[in-house]
Structure formats: structure tokens, C-alpha cells
Amino acid sequence: MKNGLLLIVLLSTGLFTKAQDLSLFKKEWLFQSGDTLPYRILLPQNFDANKKYPLVLFLHGRGESGTDNEKQLVHGAKLFLADSNRNNFPAIVVFPQCPVNSYWSNVQMVAEGSKSASRSFYFTKEGEATGAMKMVMALMGNLFARFKIQENQVYVMGLSMGGMGTFEVVRRMPNTFAAAIPICGGANPATAGSLTKTSWWVFHGGKDDVVLPKYSEDMVKAMKRYRVPVKFTLYPEANHNSWDPAFAEPELLKWLFKQKKKAEPVYNERGGGN
Numbered sequence: 001m002k003n004g005l006l007l008i009v010l011l012s013t014g015l016f017t018k019a020q021d022l023s024l025f026k027k028e029w030l031f032q033s034g035d036t037l038p039y040r041i042l043l044p045q046n047f048d049a050n051k052k053y054p055l056v057l058f059l060h061g062r063g064e065s066g067t068d069n070e071k072q073l074v075h076g077a078k079l080f081l082a083d084s085n086r087n088n089f090p091a092i093v094v095f096p097q098c099p100v101n102s103y104w105s106n107v108q109m110v111a112e113g114s115k116s117a118s119r120s121f122y123f124t125k126e127g128e129a130t131g132a133m134k135m136v137m138a139l140m141g142n143l144f145a146r147f148k149i150q151e152n153q154v155y156v157m158g159l160s161m162g163g164m165g166t167f168e169v170v171r172r173m174p175n176t177f178a179a180a181i182p183i184c185g186g187a188n189p190a191t192a193g194s195l196t197k198t199s200w201w202v203f204h205g206g207k208d209d210v211v212l213p214k215y216s217e218d219m220v221k222a223m224k225r226y227r228v229p230v231k232f233t234l235y236p237e238a239n240h241n242s243w244d245p246a247f248a249e250p251e252l253l254k255w256l257f258k259q260k261k262k263a264e265p266v267y268n269e270r271g272g273g274n
Contacts, residue, residue: 030139041093054153055147056091057096058076059161061162065102107164136165164187183243200223203233208242
């Protein structure tokens, strides 16, 4: 009996290890115009190059910036490695990594008193995309060229800096994404009218003292004024790591992959669909 129990434990441990194996996200790098974008890519199990798959873009937070092509998998990657999710939601999942000297979103940050003090965020309405965002948009074009993408099922998720980047990449590629999930992010409410073609699920922590919840709240209010399809989940007791309860939402990926664009976009290299 003991040997049988031990065998079950070992088998279960082996299955869990396989499910959480970050090396399943293949390391790749995109080079363009002297810039380099590290990214990790997870292909569906039993990948068939002749079959179309949904595409999920995931934008990490500031703490995972760098060039090691490792840290961007700290938050969120295990969600897509879970066996149940890989079986139920086969998709191409991509985690790019932002360099430390850039930012996903074109946002200004102000700290008062000292450089390490809490920061206020001022989101620009217009202006040129950051270098990192330009590379992400180029990566999207590259993925569409290399793989057969189910064009009515292209999604983006992001947390903190990546939540801000989620709002921004949808604004800059308004005909591309069927659904977006920004977590503890924000954007300029004046840009809400550019987000109408995408379905949204916005998350924030009520006690977030890094990126205040008002940044998401203000966006959601503006989005509703423009009749953007959006729902908002505020975790009253969560601080900045509201991604933990968000990732634990049982309906999260079910909701995401249920969203489909009514008309398939035709991707073009200028960064969007027609």
C-alpha cells in the first residue's frame, strides 16, 4: 500500500513539474533597425503548422524588465502552462521583455520629495510610441507572418506597466484585439473612444499604493461613456499584486477565449487591421 501511495505521489509530482516547466516557453529574439526584443513563445500541445490558433500577447510589469529573456515569465506564465488550460484553450502565447531603459506605455511619472517616493502617473493622449512598444507592434507583425493566426481571436493581457501597455497597444492597433485584460494599470481617459472594438475585463486592487486604483476606475468610467464593452473587478483588500486573485478567477480564460471579433481583421505591417 505504501509503495502504491509513493508511486501516485511521484507520478503527481512529475505531472505538476511538467505543467509548470517554464522552458516550454521557447526563447526567441526579434531584431529590427538596431533594436532587440527578447520574447518567449509557447506553442499549443501537438502544434500543427497548418492549423490556425488564437494568439495571446502578455505584457509584464516594470520589475520584470531586462534582457535576460527570463524574468518576464515570473507572473502569468504558469497560468498558460497548466495542463487543463493548455488542453481547453490551445493558443500561441507570447511574453516579450521590455528593456530597463524603456516602457510599454507612453506615460510620464512624477515622484515628490525623493526619487524613491510613490509616483503619480500622467498618461499622454497622443505622441510617438516608445521603443519597446514599437518592437511589440513589430513582433505582432512577425507572428502573423510566421504562423497561421485565428485573426478573430487575438488577445492581450498585462499587469502594472503591462496593464498600461495593454491599454496602449489596443489604442495603437484598434482593429487587432478581440479582448484585453489590463491588471493594475491605467491610461488617459481621453483615449477611451479608441477602445470600442475590443472587449475588456479590467482588474485592480482597492489598496494598491503603487498604481492607485483611480487610474483603472477613471478608465472604466470613460469607457462606459463610449459604450466600450467592459467589466471591472476591484479586489477591496488587494494591494498591487491584484494579478494573483485575477489569475485565480475560474472564468478568466474561459471569458477571454470566448471573445471573438465579429469581422476578421486583415493585418498590415503599419500596426493594425483594416
